[in-house]
Amino acid sequence: MECTACGSKYQSRNMNQPGFLPEDKYALQVKLSKLDEAQKLQNTVDGFEWSPEQEVDWLVAQETSKDAEKEDDRSLLNLPFAPSGDVDLSTLKTQLDIDPSTLPKRDVICQRCHNLQFSGTVAEELRPGWTQEPQLSQEAFLNMLQPIRNKPEGAVVIALIDLFDFSGSVLSQLDEIAGTNPVIIAANKADLLPSELTQLRGENWVRRELEYLGIQSLANVGGAVRLISCKTGFGVTSMIAKARELAEKMGGVDVYVVGAANAGKSTLMNRILEKSANYDKNTKKPKVKKDMPKKRAGNANQRRGKITTSPLPGTTLKFIKADIGNGISLYDTPGLLVKGTLTQLLTLEELKIVVPKKQVEPVTFRVAAGKCVLVGGLAKIELVDDCKPFLFTFFVANEIKLHPTSSAKADEVLQKHVGTIVTPPLSQERYDEFFSDMESHTVTIDGAGWKEAAADITLRGLGWVAVTGSGMAKVKITVPKGIGVSVRPPLMPYDVWEVAARYTGGRAVRKQGKTRSGKYRKGVGRR
Numbered sequence: 001m002e003c004t005a006c007g008s009k010y011q012s013r014n015m016n017q018p019g020f021l022p023e024d025k026y027a028l029q030v031k032l033s034k035l036d037e038a039q040k041l042q043n044t045v046d047g048f049e050w051s052p053e054q055e056v057d058w059l060v061a062q063e064t065s066k067d068a069e070k071e072d073d074r075s076l077l078n079l080p081f082a083p084s085g086d087v088d089l090s091t092l093k094t095q096l097d098i099d100p101s102t103l104p105k106r107d108v109i110c111q112r113c114h115n116l117q118f119s120g121t122v123a124e125e126l127r128p129g130w131t132q133e134p135q136l137s138q139e140a141f142l143n144m145l146q147p148i149r150n151k152p153e154g155a156v157v158i159a160l161i162d163l164f165d166f167s168g169s170v171l172s173q174l175d176e177i178a179g180t181n182p183v184i185i186a187a188n189k190a191d192l193l194p195s196e197l198t199q200l201r202g203e204n205w206v207r208r209e210l211e212y213l214g215i216q217s218l219a220n221v222g223g224a225v226r227l228i229s230c231k232t233g234f235g236v237t238s239m240i241a242k243a244r245e246l247a248e249k250m251g252g253v254d255v256y257v258v259g260a261a262n263a264g265k266s267t268l269m270n271r272i273l274e275k276s277a278n279y280d281k282n283t284k285k286p287k288v289k290k291d292m293p294k295k296r297a298g299n300a301n302q303r304r305g306k307i308t309t310s311p312l313p314g315t316t317l318k319f320i321k322a323d324i325g326n327g328i329s330l331y332d333t334p335g336l337l338v339k340g341t342l343t344q345l346l347t348l349e350e351l352k353i354v355v356p357k358k359q360v361e362p363v364t365f366r367v368a369a370g371k372c373v374l375v376g377g378l379a380k381i382e383l384v385d386d387c388k389p390f391l392f393t394f395f396v397a398n399e400i401k402l403h404p405t406s407s408a409k410a411d412e413v414l415q416k417h418v419g420t421i422v423t424p425p426l427s428q429e430r431y432d433e434f435f436s437d438m439e440s441h442t443v444t445i446d447g448a449g450w451k452e453a454a455a456d457i458t459l460r461g462l463g464w465v466a467v468t469g470s471g472m473a474k475v476k477i478t479v480p481k482g483i484g485v486s487v488r489p490p491l492m493p494y495d496v497w498e499v500a501a502r503y504t505g506g507r508a509v510r511k512q513g514k515t516r517s518g519k520y521r522k523g524v525g526r527r
Contacts, residue, residue: 007318
């Protein structure tokens with residue numbers, strides 16, 4: 001008995017452990033599991049798919065008297081049989097006191113998933129990275145993934161990465177998990193980046209960065225890179241088709257979706273399940289629009305994804321299975337936490353601000369020596385020493401408040417305005433408790449001129465800053481202690497002037513005008 005939304009086994013003993021159900025709901029699931037087991041047994045009999053163990057169970061059950069003592073509430077020895085030899089499901093429902101009219105219309109999910117789906121909250125005891133619960137440890141999650149590389153028949157691995165938070169979503173253990181199996185790199189959240197980033201350029205950039213990070217499994221036979229969006233569905237169909245093609249060539253092996261926590265694996269699974277629900281198996285074509293459920297505000301809960309999704313890292317706790325056709329199964333797996341990622345420090349309310357939900361509007365600041373930009377209260381980017389002014393273009397979630405100021409006044413601004421004009425964090429207390437212990441990193445960047453960005457400074461779990469200018473820039477980056485900072489080749493080197501808005505003091509604006517290709521760009525505003 002497992003929660004269909006996160007994969008945890010149901011239990012009613014401890015509400016601070018995964019899979020908890022109240023006693024009455026747990027008792028109902030026990031009864032339904034026995035009914036489901038009886039139905040599977042009957043289907044096996046009808047299909048003449050006998051194994052020696054099933055045949056022994058069947059013969060013993062036929063010879064066992066009706067008043068035999070129960071040894072297991074879900075044992076096959078206590079099933080009622082009709083004179084024809086079939087399992088008597090109607091009698092079994094009566095024995096179990098199951099009234100079909102009173103059964104819940106939706107799948108029952110554990111209390112943790114219910115709270116995440118309907119109120120967006122979770123206890124700290126049930127959050128990976130915040131709890132000492134052994135079931136939620138990174139060691140337990142990694143041990144679940146280890147058998148994938150050793151499957152005798154092989155497997156296809158879809159490694160999901162977050163294109164917006166690349167350094168914070170690439171698993172250093174990917175080669176260890178995949179072994180020699182084919183790996184498809186699915187670069188998710190392509191919809192969040194400006195449309196100027198073409199698919200080919202994005203895929204080539206991902207390949208180059210993975211090679212720089214030492215990820216070798218992409219070179220396995222069948223390896224590929226795909227830009228996708230689990231939210232909008234962009235690229236998902238072709239990626240799944242590629243995975244199915246590889247799985248069929250290998251004899252119908254399983255497909256596993258692996259990746260960092262919060263990379264979008266559960267959203268991908270919900271997208272696949274939604275497509276399956278809208279597929280007519282009789283005509284082998286998508287259902288016509290009149291046969292599909294209408295989307296109204298009142299039935300939003302009925303359209304909610306079967307698998308729990310949340311800005312919270314580590315939502316899925318066990319393997320969750322889905323069918324992608326031709327007898328091939330796709331498994332969602334628990335996400336692993338990448339060391340040094342800022343999202344692990346944030347509350348659920350702060351994550352809703354930091355994790356972008358729509359296309360990012362980059363903002364450019366002209367920063368002179370002695371000046372800085374506060375990325376909420378989470379990071380400070382400043383130009384130090386005797387440097388010429390440079391352009392800093394921030395690719396972060398639109399809800400994060402950016403605040404330019406002088407380096408000398410930065411600490412005073414943070415003390416006065418954290419939680420108001422400088423967010424996140426959402427309160428001065430949160431800042432003092434978790435973010436006041438900062439550390440600084442200083443990098444030197446050789447400018448490539450004013451027509452292209454020279455480098456990206458990545459803030460793991462937050463986004464990145466493109467640096468544009470002429471001469472040498474000495475940049476000081478201040479972040480909470482332990483958070484990863486790195487410099488990489490720019491993802492969008494030639495598009496800073498095309499996509500960025502200009503900060504005017506009160507808000508960031510981008511005027512309407514023609515782009516280099518002659519098309520008119522839309523004006524945007526960002527507070």
